[in-house]
Amino acid sequence: MYKSIIIGTGPAGYTAAIYLARANMNPLIIEGMQPGGQLTTTTEIENFPGFEQGILGPELMDNMRKQAERFGAEFTSGWVEEVDFSKRPFKVKVEGKGIIEAESVIIATGASAKYLGIPGEQDNVGRGVSTCATCDGFFFRGKKIVVVGGGDSAMEEASFLTRFASSVTLVHRRDELRASKIMQDRARENEKVHWALNRTPLEVVTGEAGLKGLKVHNNETNQDELIEVDGVFVAIGHTPNTGFLNGQIHTDEHGYIVVKPGTTETNIPGVFACGDVQDNRYRQAITAAGTGCMAAMDCEKYLEGSAVHDWSETLDQ
Numbered sequence: 001m002y003k004s005i006i007i008g009t010g011p012a013g014y015t016a017a018i019y020l021a022r023a024n025m026n027p028l029i030i031e032g033m034q035p036g037g038q039l040t041t042t043t044e045i046e047n048f049p050g051f052e053q054g055i056l057g058p059e060l061m062d063n064m065r066k067q068a069e070r071f072g073a074e075f076t077s078g079w080v081e082e083v084d085f086s087k088r089p090f091k092v093k094v095e096g097k098g099i100i101e102a103e104s105v106i107i108a109t110g111a112s113a114k115y116l117g118i119p120g121e122q123d124n125v126g127r128g129v130s131t132c133a134t135c136d137g138f139f140f141r142g143k144k145i146v147v148v149g150g151g152d153s154a155m156e157e158a159s160f161l162t163r164f165a166s167s168v169t170l171v172h173r174r175d176e177l178r179a180s181k182i183m184q185d186r187a188r189e190n191e192k193v194h195w196a197l198n199r200t201p202l203e204v205v206t207g208e209a210g211l212k213g214l215k216v217h218n219n220e221t222n223q224d225e226l227i228e229v230d231g232v233f234v235a236i237g238h239t240p241n242t243g244f245l246n247g248q249i250h251t252d253e254h255g256y257i258v259v260k261p262g263t264t265e266t267n268i269p270g271v272f273a274c275g276d277v278q279d280n281r282y283r284q285a286i287t288a289a290g291t292g293c294m295a296a297m298d299c300e301k302y303l304e305g306s307a308v309h310d311w312s313e314t315l316d317q
């Protein structure tokens, strides 16, 4: 039996692993199908502190893994299929490995960006196709971009990207947007934002020089069109990876794990959550790593038998 199991090896899981391993807690880390997490799908990371010239995503994650290994963290591959948090020790069922038991569990399974599922999209992630304006907007200075989506986050990303891009065209398959009025108004007031509503994305088109544009079907004219751009930002939401929890941990209406404010504690003492799986707002590598540190420290306190936080006093004041 392990003192602690960490599920997931993105920046959150690796950071928790570094802290727990250095505290002699001998954690077991379950890697899942995507060792290294989301950053292994991208190229240059320019906003992770400590790397003046930037660092490649896979290299950053490889460094974090080696750092955790150096302090004795143990890794196993496999996908967590089920958990049983109803009694102690906690049980974690890993595909092909069976049931592993632990006194505590840190959930760091991230959130997957939703994609359109059209030809050319996956081949060009990190080469013109992105799901993160904060991460990649900087690479599109003076360029033309489309943002696909009709919700608040699409409006926000479109407005944000006008700081860099020469023009941002918002593509949505209907002529009505789901976004709140205030977010729509903000985007509409921005003269760099253009609108291509009632258009269904069909294909990310590339040429010899790279990305050429987004082919869409115009639902009004029934014609296909090519919107010529340098970048395609897909802003149709994220899915937190919480299916394996089977409702045992409280989640919000979007499926994100709910933690006690200012901590990584879930509704079950001894089960902690960090990184994008509990963060619908920031979703950055540095915030994931930061909460990974918090989860390890909360977990250590729990294993030592001391209360993690006593909020009652704060709330009484």
Ligand SMILES: Cc1cc2nc3c(=O)[nH]c(=O)nc-3n(C[C@H](O)[C@H](O)[C@H](O)COP(=O)(O)OP(=O)(O)OC[C@H]3O[C@@H](n4cnc5c(N)ncnc54)[C@H](O)[C@@H]3O)c2cc1C
Binding pocket: 007, 008, 009, 010, 011, 012, 013, 030, 031, 032, 033, 034, 035, 036, 037, 038, 039, 041, 042, 044, 045, 046, 047, 048, 078, 079, 080, 081, 108, 109, 110, 111, 113, 125, 126, 130, 131, 132, 135, 136, 241, 244, 274, 275, 276, 277, 283, 284, 285, 286, 288
């Ligand atoms: C293309 C791209 C570019 C990005 N660029 C930047 C950037 O420049 N700067 C920045 O700060 N952020 C960037 N981000 C965002 C950043 O990658 C995330 O915020 C960060 O990776 C979240 O870390 P995490 O540890 O919470 O989860 P993730 O990195 O998502 O890792 C989740 C881990 O959980 C595992 N897992 C999931 N389900 C299971 C399961 N059932 N069983 C076992 N394991 C499981 C996966 O295998 C994976 O190892 C980018 C994201 C993408 C997609």
